[in-house]
Amino acid sequence: MSAHDAAHDSGRELPKAYEPAEVEDRLYQWWETSGFFHADPGGHGEPFSIVIPPPNVTGSLHIGHALDNALQDAVVRRARMRARNAVWIPGTDHAGIATQNVVEKQLAAQGLTRHDLGREAFVERVWQWREESGGTILTQLRRLGASCDWDREAFTFDEQRSKAVRKVFVDLYEQGLIYRGNRLINWCPRCVSAISDIEVDHSEEEGELAFLRYPGSDGSDGVVVATTRAETMLGDTGIAVHPDDERYAHLVGKTVRLPLMDRDIPVFADSHVDPEFGTGAVKVTPAHDPNDHEMGQRHGLPAIDVMTDEAAINANGGAYEGLDRFEARRKVKEDLDALGLLVKVEAHTHSVGHCSRCGTIVEPRLSDQWFVKVRPLAEQAAKAVRDGRTAFVPERNAKPFLDWLDNLNDWCISRQIWWGHRIPAWYDADGGVHVLREDPTPEEAEARGLTRDPDVLDTWFSSALWPFTTLGWPDDTPELRAWYPTTVLVTGYDINTFWVSRMMLMALRFMDDVPFHTVLNHGLVRDRFGKKMSKSFGNVIDPLELIDRFGADALRFALFRAAAPGQDVPLAEEWVEGARRFANKLWNAARFVLLQLGDVTPADGLPDTGALEVEDRWILSRLEACRAEVEAAWEDYDVAAASRALYHFVWDEYCDWYLELAKLRDDRAGKLVLAHVLDVALRLLHPLMPFITEEIWRTLRRTEDTIMRAEWPPATSVRDADAEAAVEAVQEAVTELRRFRAEHNLAPATRIDVVARASAARRAPLQAGVDGIRRLAGVARWSWADEAGEPAGGVGTVVLTDAELAVPLEGLIDLGEERERLERELAKAEAEVKRAQGKLANEAFTAKAPPQVVEAERAKAAEWADTAATLRAQLDSLS
RNA sequence: GGGCGGUUAGCUCAGUGGGAGAGCGCUGCCUUGACACGGCAGAGGCCACUGGUUCAAACCCAGUACCGCCCACCA
Numbered sequence: 001m002s003a004h005d006a007a008h009d010s011g012r013e014l015p016k017a018y019e020p021a022e023v024e025d026r027l028y029q030w031w032e033t034s035g036f037f038h039a040d041p042g043g044h045g046e047p048f049s050i051v052i053p054p055p056n057v058t059g060s061l062h063i064g065h066a067l068d069n070a071l072q073d074a075v076v077r078r079a080r081m082r083a084r085n086a087v088w089i090p091g092t093d094h095a096g097i098a099t100q101n102v103v104e105k106q107l108a109a110q111g112l113t114r115h116d117l118g119r120e121a122f123v124e125r126v127w128q129w130r131e132e133s134g135g136t137i138l139t140q141l142r143r144l145g146a147s148c149d150w151d152r153e154a155f156t157f158d159e160q161r162s163k164a165v166r167k168v169f170v171d172l173y174e175q176g177l178i179y180r181g182n183r184l185i186n187w188c189p190r191c192v193s194a195i196s197d198i199e200v201d202h203s204e205e206e207g208e209l210a211f212l213r214y215p216g217s218d219g220s221d222g223v224v225v226a227t228t229r230a231e232t233m234l235g236d237t238g239i240a241v242h243p244d245d246e247r248y249a250h251l252v253g254k255t256v257r258l259p260l261m262d263r264d265i266p267v268f269a270d271s272h273v274d275p276e277f278g279t280g281a282v283k284v285t286p287a288h289d290p291n292d293h294e295m296g297q298r299h300g301l302p303a304i305d306v307m308t309d310e311a312a313i314n315a316n317g318g319a320y321e322g323l324d325r326f327e328a329r330r331k332v333k334e335d336l337d338a339l340g341l342l343v344k345v346e347a348h349t350h351s352v353g354h355c356s357r358c359g360t361i362v363e364p365r366l367s368d369q370w371f372v373k374v375r376p377l378a379e380q381a382a383k384a385v386r387d388g389r390t391a392f393v394p395e396r397n398a399k400p401f402l403d404w405l406d407n408l409n410d411w412c413i414s415r416q417i418w419w420g421h422r423i424p425a426w427y428d429a430d431g432g433v434h435v436l437r438e439d440p441t442p443e444e445a446e447a448r449g450l451t452r453d454p455d456v457l458d459t460w461f462s463s464a465l466w467p468f469t470t471l472g473w474p475d476d477t478p479e480l481r482a483w484y485p486t487t488v489l490v491t492g493y494d495i496n497t498f499w500v501s502r503m504m505l506m507a508l509r510f511m512d513d514v515p516f517h518t519v520l521n522h523g524l525v526r527d528r529f530g531k532k533m534s535k536s537f538g539n540v541i542d543p544l545e546l547i548d549r550f551g552a553d554a555l556r557f558a559l560f561r562a563a564a565p566g567q568d569v570p571l572a573e574e575w576v577e578g579a580r581r582f583a584n585k586l587w588n589a590a591r592f593v594l595l596q597l598g599d600v601t602p603a604d605g606l607p608d609t610g611a612l613e614v615e616d617r618w619i620l621s622r623l624e625a626c627r628a629e630v631e632a633a634w635e636d637y638d639v640a641a642a643s644r645a646l647y648h649f650v651w652d653e654y655c656d657w658y659l660e661l662a663k664l665r666d667d668r669a670g671k672l673v674l675a676h677v678l679d680v681a682l683r684l685l686h687p688l689m690p691f692i693t694e695e696i697w698r699t700l701r702r703t704e705d706t707i708m709r710a711e712w713p714p715a716t717s718v719r720d721a722d723a724e725a726a727v728e729a730v731q732e733a734v735t736e737l738r739r740f741r742a743e744h745n746l747a748p749a750t751r752i753d754v755v756a757r758a759s760a761a762r763r764a765p766l767q768a769g770v771d772g773i774r775r776l777a778g779v780a781r782w783s784w785a786d787e788a789g790e791p792a793g794g795v796g797t798v799v800l801t802d803a804e805l806a807v808p809l810e811g812l813i814d815l816g817e818e819r820e821r822l823e824r825e826l827a828k829a830e831a832e833v834k835r836a837q838g839k840l841a842n843e844a845f846t847a848k849a850p851p852q853v854v855e856a857e858r859a860k861a862a863e864w865a866d867t868a869a870t871l872r873a874q875l876d877s878l879s
Numbered sequence: 880g881g882g883c884g885g886u887u888a889g890c891u892c893a894g895u896g897g898g899a900g901a902g903c904g905c906u907g908c909c910u911u912g913a914c915a916c917g918g919c920a921g922a923g924g925c926c927a928c929u930g931g932u933u934c935a936a937a938c939c940c941a942g943u944a945c946c947g948c949c950c951a952c953c954a
């Protein structure tokens with residue numbers, strides 16, 4: 001048996017430094033195999049549920065996941081401790097285009113494309129990839145301490161979820177909320193698929209504004225138009241000008257000659273045109289621009305699609321057929337220039353849309369696609385938010401969400417890829433559309449001449465159903481009845497529109513209720529300077545590496561300390577290191593406590609009030625203050641505030657003062673308090689730092705139970721103002737004496753004597769704390785001037801609130817230094833007197849401020865005047 | 880163009896009406912019987928600017944400047 005095991009077997013000793021790696025692996029396995037993460041819909045307690053924002057099955061844990069999931073874990077752990085019937089459901093998203101890209105890349109390495117395999121074999125291959133290497137992120141979540149109910153793992157593309165998708169699609173189609181239409185969509189030529197509006201990322205880019213002349217059909221000068229995409233002129237079917245623009249009034253109703261294509265196109269007036277921009281005349285390409293499409297519809301223009309799926313020019317582009325869009329852009333300008341029709345070219349920055357999956361420049365394009373009619377659904381969602389049935393934390397995030405819902409365009413849900421839920425639509429020989437609940441048999445299909453729509457659904461279509469499909473919908477399950485609506489959705493504000501909105505739309509339609517009562521929005525994790533993390537900056541932090549080096553608790557705590565709701569979270573390695581130091585501090589405090597306790601455990605309860613010393617009452621009072629602060633912070637989901645409160649309590653109050661004072665004692669009451677306070681602090685900390693708190697708690701309580709099921713500390717009524725005032729008096733005396741010692745360079749081993757004077761009110765607390773003051777400030781003898789007499793000879797003077805301490809010099813300190821020190825103190829006291837008196841001299845203040853404020857100011861003035869007088873007397877006696 | 884944040888110590892941030900705070904960094908002292916992943920003491924801020932409200936403003940109101948984010952059909 002190793003020394004370490006032996007230490008562990010004794011049950012009450014801990015290694016000198018906290019070693020997270022060993023503890024975390026061991027505890028996580030124990031938690032998981034013991035079923036502590038599992039919840040049953042029939043279990044006791046008020047239901048509480050969270051569904052994970054499903055990470056892409058291709059993903060691996062990045063720092064943003066770490067924050068999101070650490071938050072969920074903290075929330076659900078606290079709920080369990082509060083005896084809620086709490087479940088956290090994990091799972092992954094099949095991530096259509098992203099996953100297809102991964103496998104296509106593998107194929108490309110073998111010189112193959114998906115078309116070489118064929119659809120069926122390709123999809124089979126993706127499934128195989130998913131079995132082998134998909135979902136590693138769920139394993140990585142365990143490193144973080146995530147207490148997911150792994151028995152309930154779901155996948156957006158598994159059988160149950162696919163069943164739900166099919167039902168939703170068919171229902172919405174039958175309700176007229178899904179339709180097939182020829183509309184302008186965003187097309188990614190690399191993915192060879194439509195994508196939705198929100199899958200387009202816009203960026204400002206340097207481009208060229210080309211001014212092209214279209215001569216009049218009658219041989220006149222015609223018009224000059226400005227464009228950034230010259231190649232689209234091949235599909236122009238009109239020219240638009242503003243109705244009030246007199247420059248062009250004579251042309252409206254006439255036609256101009258489209259160069260290169262030799263077509264006549266009409267000039268018309270439309271108020272959409274901005275006369276200030278470019279030349280005030282706009283070329284109109286209804287098949288390739290959203291505005292032009294709308295104008296085209298208003299004015300009955302034909303739409304001519306001039307591009308192929310890969311964004312090369314098609315047969316409609318005449319001589320340019322086969323050229324890539326960018327080549328065509330160059331060539332068109334070149335040819336127009338040769339014809340003398342390229343008037344000029346200006347540099348121009350404009351917004352360019354890119355595919356969010358692959359970065360390729362998106363092409364607006366007229367296309368046959370499937371759409372969800374969102375307006376009726378969005379109204380429901382907006383109403384639910386306005387009624388507060390779903391609340392945002394922070395609240396301010398509701399407004400942009402509502403604005404967005406109000407201006408929603410129909411959602412393009414079809415994708416021309418292979419990996420995803422196949423659209424359940426068939427076309428017959430006459431072009432009739434059949435949306436079917438069940439696949440037809442091959443015989444049936446053949447008999448009716450049905451061919452299936454080749455497209456699959458947008459990945460977000462299935463993730464929009466996640467809050468209820470993970471609970472078993474469309475079946476009527478106990479899980480749904482117990483846990484729907486879910487309690488809180490934890491996610492970054494950056495996907496409120498992508499995902500949160502769509503869950504709202506779908507849930508209100510199919511569940512007739514909101515998907516979650518609260519949306520907890522956190523921010524983005526940034527670097528130490530608040531900069532976004534990105535590979536190109538080289539400032540990306542790997543959470544797994546941080547866990548390896550500092551422990552999961554440290555990473556979590558570092559994140560939590562900055563994670564106020566809605567706020568971005570700056571993170572640097574040193575801050576995780578700082579959190580590890582806190583963990584180590586807690587660890588060593590526990591070691592000390594265990595050393596002190598003997599056979600006492602927290603289960604022995606608290607001593608009778610009569611047995612409590614003043615510092616006992618103080619720490620219990622401070623503990624209650626801390627608990628209340630943590631509780632209030634949790635009410636707002638403000639883990640940053642909760643973390644701060646606990647850090648401060650554990651380090652600055654429990655360790656720095658209470659443990660130091662406890663070193664004087666060996667009484668049972670002290671031990672009981674020592675144990676109790678640590679026990680409560682551990683429970684309050686557990687949601688934030690699950691591992692170290694479990695390890696210490698089990699040792700402290702000598703138990704085989706888990707802190708995961710321990711009681712969340714309830715409110716107590718032990719705030720004790722007298723005890724707090726008393727210990728504050730001790731703290732002031734200790735701090736001031738230490739400062740005195742430091743300023744006189746007294747060696748730590750040097751003991752000083754103190755002769756004290758105090759007001760009647762101040763004397764008792766100081767007297768009560770004399771032993772502590774002596775120990776913590778290096779005082780050999782403490783006496784009261786009225787009992788032991790004034791010290792003879794020179795003294796140094798330490799001024800406290802309503803008290804002063806004389807320190808006989810006896811050659812210990814330098815008289816000149818003491819004089820200078822006293823003069824500094826005096827200057828400060830006099831400044832305070834002046835400030836307070838100035839305020840009191842203001843009649844408006846004494847007349848209008850609340851009496852207690854005025855009274856407090858009077859007391860301060862008197863106090864500081866006293867102090868100043870004492871200091872003056874001491875200065876006199878020194879000379 | 881619209882909306883939302885922010886501006887407090889060298890850095891990152893707390894602090895919502897009565898004498899400016901934390902972590903990290905920095906300076907000095909200290910291997911004191913849990914912890915050097917530690918202890919003690921300290922230096923360091925006209926709380927962006929301008930007005931206003933108030934007896935009293937980092938905090939409330941208005942405006943200005945700068946930074947950041949989101950949204951929008953800037954040809």
